Amino acid sequence: MEVLVTGASGFIGGSTCAELLGRGxxxxxxxxxxxxEPAGTRAVAGDLTDAxxxxxALAGGRPDAVVHLAAEIGSQRNxxxxxxxxxxxTRRLLQACGEAxxxxxxxxxxxxxxxxxGAQIDEDSPGPVETAYGKSKAVGEELVAGSGLEYSIIRPGHVYGPAGWYVTELIGQLRKPGRFGVIGNGENWWDVVHVDDVxxxxxxxxxxxxxxxxxxVVDDEPISQRDFIALTAESLGMGAPRRTPVALAKLMIGGDPTAxxxxxxxxxxxxIKRELAWEPRYPTAREGVPAAVAEL
Known part of the structure; x- marks a missing residue:
């Protein structure tokens, strides 16, 4: 089938295009x-802000499926x-898909x-949406569900790999003098997943x-913030990361990124394992983090 991918040139988008191409x-x-555009794909000019x-773009060749990955992530304060x-x-894209x-x-x-x-939750569990980015995505989910299109929703956790925030932010901070690492006591759980598994x-x-x-879409075993960052530092051949108080982190990077x-x-x-028979190639961060670091 032909699949149109938004955000194709991004961190997750590049891996997704490669996976789809690999499946024919x-x-x-x-x-x-x-x-x-990623190698092997056909470029289609378009912008989410331009209806x-x-x-x-959709009228030029109706795809069999649309994967909507494009998102604003870096403007947590905006x-x-x-x-x-x-x-x-998302609303504009859904309208274009419906018309096409x-x-x-x-x-x-x-x-x-x-x-x-720290309780384990499933897709239907109630709970607060704690970040501005998460709130914007929750509204996007509501739009998708009410669009009348045939749809599915993928909810990745903290996506890591040999590019993206994991390299530019986490590893970048670990490599700086003074090493801004674990925020707070680091005992909070992270639901991580390798980009290839997403x-x-x-x-x-x-x-x-x-x-x-x-x-x-998360791996088989949650890991604490502290242990994930320590595993990354160890894979880089570095010592244990420093801890930064939450109040100081809010001043340095802002409240929403700290959250x-x-x-x-x-x-x-x-x-997803039960319904789609999905199995992660990297079941835990212990396998995935060293593999990601080895690709740097």
Whole structure:
């Protein structure tokens, strides 16, 4: 089938395109400028902020499925920008898909909820949405569910790998003098997952997810913030990371990024394993982190 991927040139998008191509699918990459599309994909010009361009992109060749990965992540303090891209951009894309008759929509959200007590939760568990980014994605999920399109929703946890935030932010901070590492006591749970496993989950959703399916995509074993960062430092051949008080972290990087790091989330992957027969290539961070670091 032909799959249109938004955010194709991003961290998760590149791995997703490679996974889809490896399974024999044709991939069209929605990009703001041609030349930035992943190898092997067909570039389609378009922008989530430009409704006519999206309509033209979809009308130019109706895909069998659309994977919506593009999102604003870096503007945690800019609520207007988060809303424009993550909410209104999703609304525009859904409208364009509906008008073009695109038959299948896979929305890549995030593990929007956690549990401050550290309890394991599933896709239907109640709980607060603790970050501005998570709130924008939760609204996006509501738009998708109410769109009338056949859809599925993927909720990755903390996605790590040989690129993206893991390299530019976490490893970048660890390598700086003074090493801004663990925030707070570091005992909060992280639901982590390797980028290649997210890509395989997205491809599984494209191929066989039932209409309305919602899936956490995390590895088999949650890990504390402290242990994940320590494992990364060890894989880099570095010593134990420093700890930074929460109050100081809020002053240095802002309240919302600090909340992302210190929130506790232990999401279950039982549903996607049961319904889509998904299995992570890296079952835990103990396998995935050294593999990611080895690719740097």
């Amino acid at each position: 699918h044709a991939v069209a990459a929605l990009v703001r400028r041609t030349g930035s 006519p361009a999206l309509a033209a 609520a207007a920008k988060l809303n424009e891209v993550n909410v209104e951009g 008759g695109a038959p299948r929509f896979v929305f890549v959200s995030t593990s929007v909820k956690g549990d401050p007590r 890509a395989s989950a997205i491809a599984d959703a494209v191929e066989k997810a039932p209409n309305g399916g919602v899936y956490h 992302v790091v210190t929130r506790s989330a232990r999401n279950s992957n039982a549903r």
